[in-house]
Structures are given as structure tokens and as C-alpha cells.
Amino acid sequence: LAVLAVPGYMTPTDFLSFTGPFSDSIEHVRVIRDSSPNHYMILLKFRSLAKADEFYAYYNGKTFSPLEPETCHVVYISEVQCETWEVRSEDIDKENQLTELPTCPVCLERLDSAVSGLLTTLCQHIFHCRCLARWGDGNCPVCRYSQTSAFGIRMSGTSAMESGKAPEDGNTSEQSRCHICERTNDLWICLICGTIGCGRYANGHAKDHFGQTQHPYSMELESQSVWDYAGDGYVHRLMQNMADRKVIALDTQAIRRNARSMWQRAPPSRGSFMDAREKLDAVTQEYEMLLVSQLESQREHYEMQLARMHHQQAQQIKKYAELERKYEDHKSEHLAALETKLKLNEEEHKEWMAERKRLETNANKWLKKSTDDAKRLMEEKAIAKQFADNQTALNKRIAELEANSVDLQEQIRDLTFFISTQKSLAAEQNADSELHGASV
Structure with missing residues (x-):
């Protein structure tokens, strides 16, 4: 896999911490610089395809930090082509096919990818992933190459070319501006979020940024000294050498020797020499007292921070134990309730099945009865129809008989x-003999 557009402020150590859940599954990590001025890419070789798929599903589209908008873009790589000449494994030792593995510069153990994951930095030095994760510094342990400073130089050079000015080595204050008033001198950069503002003796935008965001540490771009707004003092007296960009301590003895050499080249009068010597001693003593006080305040500050962290850790452990206990109690209660509910549901299911069986039996009985009733009803309808036909015939016969009876009655009347x-x-x-023998 390849992780594209990794932000420049993210060191390889930070990336190893970011991909910590898959550290045992990664065989090799290689950092590659691309054409982007403030991004780079990382190639990842996994021990199995399943782990690569899990890494892609988990990290693709995920933000590198909750405070930054950059997201992790993971893509699959089918093959890698190298333009430089490499020694083939079959040309190393054709007789016994053995080759000696290089050693890790940190732990001096063999760099075997089958045992532990390997990481190749931008300066082409290879380390164990666990060794570089424990190193805790953004610089290379071998050559002291700083990835973040290199990206910072490239970013400043790019901004200078965009503005039409040629960047000067080591002079970042001329290439930077205040984010509000665009002032180019007396600039301070926030060490938390990187916001650049002018000092309190200019327009005070750097201090206003501290009041808005509560980011206490700010570094002056010209002298590289760090100021603590919360403690209202310098955090340390470390300076950065502009030649090789290494952090060095301010040497008061060198200042004294330079002052003596200057006095030797231009010998002052005895009175002015004594005054200058007293002033130098007073300044030196004041600086030493200030340094001691600052170191003591820093020690107290970090001891307080350490105690607070221990207290928070104890509170978190206690809270985690309490949450785990509550979870176990809730889990047991929930399981018991589920078991009880399951038993009740099983009993209710049995009752419903018995009721269903009884209803099915009753339904069969009623169905049979309704079938018999339907048959009887059809038979009764047939009988009723036959009775109706018989009644019609009888009525017709009665009408005929009544008609015959009327005729018979008329005949009887006539006969009577x-x-x-x-x-x-x-x-x-008989009464009248005159009618005897007559006929009608």
C-alpha cells in the first residue's frame, strides 16, 4: 500500500504511532519524497494481504490528527520500479546463497524484515520500527537529518519564489509575515499551531494569539528563543546554529573570551576597563541567576505537570476500573434479564402453541359441522323444492276439481x-185428469 500526501509536520515516529495497531503486520516502511513542498508519501509492505485490506479499510479517509484537517489517503500499489541500479540477490553469493544482513544503528541487531518491521527514512537510513519509535526525535539517529526542518525550508523557499523574492539561507523572518498586520520584523511563531504574529513591542499580535488560544509557547524567528506567556519568561537559553541548524547552548565563557580579545585589541583606560569588567561581571551574574531561576521554574513546572499526569492517570485507571465493574454488573444483570425473558417467552410460546392446537381442532370440528349443515341444507332445499312442485300440482288439481265440482253442482241442480x-x-x-197423458 501507499499513503499519499502525508503532511510534512508528521515525522516517521509520529506515523509509526499513528499506525500502531498494525505494527506487527507491517514488514517494511519506506519514506519517499515527492514533488509536493510540504507533503511526502510512505510505502508499506505487509506480511499478508488480509492485513493490508484491514489497514486500507481502517485508515483510508481517517484524519491524521483531531486538530488538523488532513486525511489519510491509502491506495493499492501493484508494483514498484526503481530507477537506480540495485544488486540482485543471485549475484551476491552464488556459491552458498548467503548474505549478511545490515545492522540497526540504534540497537545494533540484524535488520531482518521477517522478525521485525523496518523503516527507511528520507535520508535512506534503515531502522527497526520499534527502535525509531523509541527514539522520540524527529531527526535521523545517524546523520541528524531533520525531516520537519527540510520541509520548513522548502515551504519558505516556495513562498519566497511565489512572492518574487529569492530566499536567503537562515533568514526566515524576511520570508515570513504577521498573519494580521503583515509585519516582516520582530516576528514570533506559535510552537503549538504555527501561527506567526508580531511581538509585543510592535503590534502585539503574537500575545493576542496567546490570549485567544491559550497556546503558551512562542519562538522568535530571528533569535530562535522560546518565550512562555504563562510563566512570563524564557523557557530555555538554547540557541540554533544557523550554519548547520543544530540546537546549541549559549556559552557565557565564549562571550567573556570575545570580550577580553576585543579589549586586548583596543586597550581601554584603567577606569573604563574596571567599569566594563564590573558591568560584565554584573551581567554574567544576573544571567546566571536568571538561568538558574528559569531552570528551577522549569523543573517545578515539569514536576507539577508530571504529578498532574500521574494523578490523571490514576484517576483514569480508577475510572476505567469503575466503568469495567459497572459494565460487568450491567452485563450480568442484562444477561439474567434476557434469560428470564427468554424462559417467559418459551413458556408463552408453549401456551400459544397449545392454544393454537386447540383452536385448530375446534376449527376442524366447526368446518366438518358446517360441511354437514351445508349438505343437509342442500337436501332440505331439494325437498322444499319438491314440496313446492307438489303443492303447485295439487293446487292445479284442486282448481280442476273445483271446476268439476261447479259443473257437477250445476248438473245436480238441473237434475234436482x-x-x-x-x-x-x-x-x-194425478190431480188433474186433463193433463193425463200429456208430455212436456
């Missing part, structure tokens, strides 16, 4: 009338 007429005629014949 005839009989009664015959009787009447017979009686009259």
Missing part, C-alpha cells in the same frame, strides 16, 4: 230441478 219438476207434474197429473 228436473226431478222436482217431474214430481210436480206427476202430482198435477
Whole structure:
């Protein structure tokens, strides 16, 4: 894998701390400088493809620091082509195929990638990852090459070329400006966030930055001395040599020797010599007292910080133990509640299954009964239809019979009338002999 656009303020040691969870899975780390003035890239070789996939899924898109906006861009690399000539392994020792591994400059052990992860810095020196992580310094342990200072020089040179001015070696104050008033002299840079502001004897923007952000340490770009706004004094008397950019201590004995040589070249009068000597001794004594007081205040400050850190660590450990205990209690309570709920659910499930079985039985009974009722209903409908047909036929028969009875009644009436007429005629014949033998 390759990590692109790693910010220049991030040293290889910081990157190893950033990728700490995968330190055992990384076989080799190589730092490569690209064309960007304030970024570089890192090649990572893993022991297995699965770990590389886990690294890509975990770090791709993740920010390097919660306080910075830069994100980690991880890409897959299919192959690496080297333009420089390298010795092939088969040309080293063709007889026994053995080669002696180089040693780590820190621990003097063999640089074996199969045992421990390796890291190659920008200056092409190789170290164990664990050794460089314990080194704790941004400089190379062999050549004292500073990655952050190199990136700072490249950034300042780039800004100077953009402004149309040629940068001068070691003179960063002419290439920097106050972020508010754009003042070019008496500049101080915040050692926490890198904001540049003018001193308190100019417009005081550096001190205003401390009041806004509470960043206490600020360094003067011209003298490279560090001021502590919280303690209202210099943090140390270390100076940076502009020739090789190494941090050195201010030598008071050299100042005295230079003063004596100057006096020897231009011998002053005895009175002025005594006055100058007394002034020099007074300045030296004042400086020594100031240095002792500053060192004592720094010792007290760091002891207080160390005690505070120990106290915070103890509090964090206690808090972690309390949280772990609460978690275990909550976990046991939650598991017990889940088990109880599971048992209740199982019993309720059994009851519901029994109820379901009973309902299914009742439903089957009612279904059978409804089927029988439907059959009986169909039979009754058929019988009712047959009864209705019979009733219709009977009604028709009754109507016919009634019609016949009416005819019979008329015939009977006629017959009755005839009989009664015959009787009447017979009686009259008997009564009246004149009608005897007549017919009607």
C-alpha cells in the first residue's frame, strides 16, 4: 500500500504511532519524497494481504490528527520500479546463497524484515520500527537529518519564489509575515499551531494569539528563543546554529573570551576597563541567576505537570476500573434479564402453541359441522323444492276439481230441478185428469 500526501509536520515516529495497531503486520516502511513542498508519501509492505485490506479499510479517509484537517489517503500499489541500479540477490553469493544482513544503528541487531518491521527514512537510513519509535526525535539517529526542518525550508523557499523574492539561507523572518498586520520584523511563531504574529513591542499580535488560544509557547524567528506567556519568561537559553541548524547552548565563557580579545585589541583606560569588567561581571551574574531561576521554574513546572499526569492517570485507571465493574454488573444483570425473558417467552410460546392446537381442532370440528349443515341444507332445499312442485300440482288439481265440482253442482241442480219438476207434474197429473197423458 501507499499513503499519499502525508503532511510534512508528521515525522516517521509520529506515523509509526499513528499506525500502531498494525505494527506487527507491517514488514517494511519506506519514506519517499515527492514533488509536493510540504507533503511526502510512505510505502508499506505487509506480511499478508488480509492485513493490508484491514489497514486500507481502517485508515483510508481517517484524519491524521483531531486538530488538523488532513486525511489519510491509502491506495493499492501493484508494483514498484526503481530507477537506480540495485544488486540482485543471485549475484551476491552464488556459491552458498548467503548474505549478511545490515545492522540497526540504534540497537545494533540484524535488520531482518521477517522478525521485525523496518523503516527507511528520507535520508535512506534503515531502522527497526520499534527502535525509531523509541527514539522520540524527529531527526535521523545517524546523520541528524531533520525531516520537519527540510520541509520548513522548502515551504519558505516556495513562498519566497511565489512572492518574487529569492530566499536567503537562515533568514526566515524576511520570508515570513504577521498573519494580521503583515509585519516582516520582530516576528514570533506559535510552537503549538504555527501561527506567526508580531511581538509585543510592535503590534502585539503574537500575545493576542496567546490570549485567544491559550497556546503558551512562542519562538522568535530571528533569535530562535522560546518565550512562555504563562510563566512570563524564557523557557530555555538554547540557541540554533544557523550554519548547520543544530540546537546549541549559549556559552557565557565564549562571550567573556570575545570580550577580553576585543579589549586586548583596543586597550581601554584603567577606569573604563574596571567599569566594563564590573558591568560584565554584573551581567554574567544576573544571567546566571536568571538561568538558574528559569531552570528551577522549569523543573517545578515539569514536576507539577508530571504529578498532574500521574494523578490523571490514576484517576483514569480508577475510572476505567469503575466503568469495567459497572459494565460487568450491567452485563450480568442484562444477561439474567434476557434469560428470564427468554424462559417467559418459551413458556408463552408453549401456551400459544397449545392454544393454537386447540383452536385448530375446534376449527376442524366447526368446518366438518358446517360441511354437514351445508349438505343437509342442500337436501332440505331439494325437498322444499319438491314440496313446492307438489303443492303447485295439487293446487292445479284442486282448481280442476273445483271446476268439476261447479259443473257437477250445476248438473245436480238441473237434475234436482228436473226431478222436482217431474214430481210436480206427476202430482198435477194425478190431480188433474186433463193433463193425463200429456208430455212436456
